Amino acid sequence: MLNLNSINSREDFKWDIIRKAGKDAAFRDQLRKDPSGTASSMAGGAAVKVNLHQESANNVYFLINYNPNLPAAAASITINPSDNPEEVVVKKAWKDPAYRAQLLADPDNVIRAEFGSAMPSGTKLVVLEETADTLELILPNGIDGATPQTSTSGELSDADLESVAGGGLWSWIATKLGYTSSTSSCNPSTNSGSCGCSSASGVRA
DSSP: OOOTHHHHHHHHHHHHHHHHHHHHHHHHHHHHHHHHHHHHHHHOOOOOOEEEEESSSSSEEEEOOOOOTTTTTTGOOOTTTTTTTHHHHHHHHHHOOOHHHHHOOOOHHHHHHHHSSOOTTTTTTEEEEOOOTTTEEETTTTTTTTTOOOTTSSSOOOHHHHHHHSSSHHHHHHHTOOSSSSGGGTTTTTTTOOSSSSSSSOOOO
């Protein structure tokens, strides 16, 4: 049962919805028509407020998901060398309110300063901040079963491909959007785990 005061419960619930949307076209259509009502039905009738977003090559989302353990647990949050770019910025936002405010106000410059590179041409970074009573649900690029859109022009540039191969920010963007085979473990139509997927759901503490 969904517990809005538990970060793991929140993220597991969102991933359950994303996984079902990836497998069931009728459910996916209903979710788009009525995100809150559809989520409430999955929560056993309990009222759940949901804002729905569709990730695409033109719009990439970083989600500062709600962490019920803050601010008490802020000092214990650890940024690890293995963390992907989204985990890095979300954890920093959790730990530092000033950083969070700057990230929300000017995400492009924060990302450029953080990783030494700008967002890919034609791709807008949208940073969302989740609240205690509302779930921000991001549907992955390509969830409708089509080949994931790779760019506004339909293909990656040579510079983009080099950035993907080199790792870092663009590599993570490529993973989120389904450009690379490493996204297979996060594919909502095939992943049956309940651990969640930070490329579509939220970062765990």
